Amino acid sequence: MGLVLLAAAATVAARAADASLIGRTAPDFALPAVVGSNVRLSEYRGQAVILSFWSSRCSVCARQLALLDRLYSTYRSAGLVVLAVSVDDEPMHAEQYARTHTTSFPLLLDTTKAVSRAYAIDRLPSTVLIDRSGVVRYRNNDDRADDSSYVAPIRALLDDAVAAP
Numbered sequence: 001m002g003l004v005l006l007a008a009a010a011t012v013a014a015r016a017a018d019a020s021l022i023g024r025t026a027p028d029f030a031l032p033a034v035v036g037s038n039v040r041l042s043e044y045r046g047q048a049v050i051l052s053f054w055s056s057r058c059s060v061c062a063r064q065l066a067l068l069d070r071l072y073s074t075y076r077s078a079g080l081v082v083l084a085v086s087v088d089d090e091p092m093h094a095e096q097y098a099r100t101h102t103t104s105f106p107l108l109l110d111t112t113k114a115v116s117r118a119y120a121i122d123r124l125p126s127t128v129l130i131d132r133s134g135v136v137r138y139r140n141n142d143d144r145a146d147d148s149s150y151v152a153p154i155r156a157l158l159d160d161a162v163a164a165p
Contacts, residue, residue, distance in 0.1 A: 020120075021136045026051075026128070027118040031085065031108040034098040039106050042134070044081045048157035049130040050150075052084045053121045056097035064125040069103045071150055076104070078158045079132070083108060087116045087124065131157050 026049075030040040041049070052068055054061035065084055072082045082105035086094035091109050098107045110116055119128055122141075127150075129138040138153045 021128070022139065024136055025134050026130045026136050027115070029115045029118065031110055031115060034086070034091075034095050034107040034109060036106060039083060039108055041083070041130075044083075045134050046132050047079045047081045048132055048154065048160075049081045049083060050154070051119065051128040051130065052082065053087055053116055053119070053124060053126045053128075054084055055086065055124050056088050056093040058124045061125040062097075062101060064127075065101065065103055067150070068127075069105070071154065072103075072105050075154055075158060080154060080158060081105070085110050085115055087113060087121065129153050129157055131160050133160075 026041060028040065028042045030038050032038050041051075050068060050071075052064065054065060068082050068084070072080060082103075084103065084105060084107045086097075086107060086109050088094045088097075088109075089111075091111055094107065094109055119126075125141075127138075127140045128136055129140075131137045137157060140149065140153075
């Protein structure tokens with residue numbers, strides 16, 4: 001009984017964390033890219049950003065990264081940025097994945113899990129959509145997501161102007 005209550009409390013806490021991020025400034029971070037230099041989220045202020053949390057051992061994540069790559073190629077010129085954050089325990093696994101599955105956007109390493117904790121990631125794949133002002137607007141934990149589940153939120157983010165400081 002105690003374990004059931006503990007699991008239920010953890011689920012409620014994760015959902016509360018999800019809800020608490022919506023409408024708030026996205027937690028900033030700097031992470032190394034699997035290939036290339038470090039990436040800092042705040043450098044993309046003024047652009048709509050999709051953060052995708054993934055693992056090399058997650059087959060659904062691979063499909064989602066391919067989907068996001070297609071969406072990125074469509075909406076990049078309108079100001080969309082995609083950053084994929086690996087939560088692999090071993091950076092080597094993410095690096096091996098990156099060598100065999102190329103994407104047009106950076107694959108980042110969150111080896112300490114600090115970024116995934118800041119965004120209360122409790123399942124994979126998870127995506128967080130951030131508007132041009134740096135505010136979290138949407139969160140998607142649906143492992144059955146397809147192009148249509150992203151198009152409307154992406155267009156809404158791209159249509160929004162940057163909020164005045």
